[in-house]
Amino acid sequence: MPDLSRRRLLTGAGLAMGAGAAAAAGTGLIRQPEPVRPDPAGAVVPFHGAHQAGIATPVQGRLHFAAFDLSTGSREEVRAMLKAWTAAAVRMTAAQEIGGGATGAELAPPDDTGEAIGLPASRLTLTVGFGPSFFDRLKLPRPARLKELPHFPVDRLDPARSGGDLCVQACADDPQVAVHAVRNLVRIGFGTAAIRWSQLGFGKTSSTTPDVRTPRNLMGFKDGTNNIAGTDGGKLDEHVWVGAEGPEWLRGGSYLVARRIRMHIETWDRTSLKEQEDIFGRTKREGAPYGGVREHDSVVLDKMPIDAHVRLANPAALGGVTILRRGYSFTDGSDGLGRLEAGLFFLAYQRDPEKGFIPIQRALAAKDSLNEYIQHVGSGIFACPGGVRPDSFWGAGLLA
DSSP: OOTTHHHHHOOHHHHSOOOOTTTOOOOOOOOOOSOOOOOOTTOOOOSOSSSOTTSSSOOOSEEEEEEEEESOOOHHHHHHHHHHHHHHHHHHTTTOOOTTTTOOOTTSOOSSOOTTTTOOOTTOEEEEEEOHHHHHHTTOOOOTTOOOOOOOTTOOOOGGGBOOSEEEEEEESSHHHHHHHHHHHHHHTTTTEEEEEEEEEEEESOOSOTTSOOOBOTTSSBOOTTOOOTTOHHHHHHHTSOOTTSOGGGTTOEEEEEEEEEEOHHHHHTSOHHHHHHHHTBOTTTOOBTTOSSTTSOOOGGGSOTTOHHHHHOGGGTTTOOOEEOOEEEEEEEOSSSOEEEEEEEEEEESOGGGTHHHHHHHHHHHOGGGGGEEEEEEEEEEEOOOOOTTOOTTHHHHO
16 A cells, blocks of 8 residues: 555544554553452452552453533532442442332332342442542642643544543443443432543453453554553552652542543554554554564564654653553444544553653654544543542542
């Protein structure tokens, strides 16, 4: 295929693309610790702990992500909602019905919607984060590192799919379990918070478990190679968990960047294999970096094209910048022109966005050749508090 052929195939929408920290095969020279097996399907992931579950937890197969806007400026009402959300989350992550269950007074709606009755926990995790506007709306001091993301060149962000006062990330191995969890939190929050936008995801595109085969994105390439392992405490402390530099309620927590990235699948599928591999800087079947033979061979930057995605996103090219990836593929029907509305829902956790996602995205936005095939169309940033004690609730230290 001639070099310019892919440009002739692109639609007008396809020419204005965001860069992809996202579609990145989280590359780097990180040494993996001893492997750990993921929890068996159906198992319970403990809700309480030093960190929120759903960040370093072995990545589940399904996602339901929801961003909410508050309907009130009352701290008392928000505190009451978060207490109720926490109580419900404790039960749902243990495969229990919430409140009085799906039965109760005949003239009142049941507490639990009931679609998860009899289903196992499926490793359900629920993770909560607070956006910049949460602090503005409730007149609370905002963490210094929680700022709206800068505009990156050729971003095409849809306001209806961006932002939010707070978010809930539900991950599970059964999509019905994940959807049930968010659905019931929405019901509990009625009158205090309402969904602003949401996203269903499938086919995890990264793993926090080293011995699990690296998953592939919808472009067919392995994604998330050399991601931080969930058992690597040193890397997590260095790159993911907020330490003494953050407010007390945020210590042991993390900053989450969520990006909805549309892939122009049809154009990509008409691109030659050689060109696809040049764009990523890895082989498609094995996932080996250029200059290597196996997927986890060291990345040699000079062996790749100067605009290769892996080269630009590699920690060695960015002074050691490292994030914890936790992305999912999505397909949301067609766009009305017969093209799939499909792509990557990118989730990145880091200790400091200015030393994590932002420098990676700036590098990719500048000259990543993958930009011709993707667009960043949704975005959000959230501060996820530390873990919850058994006698506490999400955000207790912030709203005390």
